[in-house]
Amino acid sequence: MTVSSRPAIGAVVFFVVAFALGLYFTFAAVQGDYGLFRRAEIQAEKQELSRQLSLLQAEVARLENLTRRMSDDYLDLDLLDEQAREVLGMTRTDEIVIR
Numbered sequence: 780m781t782v783s784s785r786p787a788i789g790a791v792v793f794f795v796v797a798f799a800l801g802l803y804f805t806f807a808a809v810q811g812d813y814g815l816f817r818r819a820e821i822q823a824e825k826q827e828l829s830r831q832l833s834l835l836q837a838e839v840a841r842l843e844n845l846t847r848r849m850s851d852d853y854l855d856l857d858l859l860d861e862q863a864r865e866v867l868g869m870t871r872t873d874e875i876v877i878r
Contacts, residue, residue: 809815848855863869870876
């Protein structure tokens with residue numbers, strides 16, 4: 780009986796397949812649809828959307844305040860005067876307009 784110094788072909792095939800699968804799963808974990816890079820993109824998008832949400836919430840609060848100040852229950856005369864001047868171009872009789 781002679782002892783072969785070459786490794787069995789089955790063992791080589793097994794390790795090549797195992798290495799290829801390892802490479803595939805590593806690539807998928809980094810570059811895939813649910814990989815690390817996609818996770819970083821989603822985090823950045825989340826931060827941007829959170830920033831936009833806070834800006835929109837501030838704008839809504841401002842508009843709600845203006846709406847409340849112009850309502851029948853609470854009328855802010857300064858705001859009414861400001862809006863009449865801006866929208867309708869009105870002035871008081873004791874004012875001089877310089878253009």
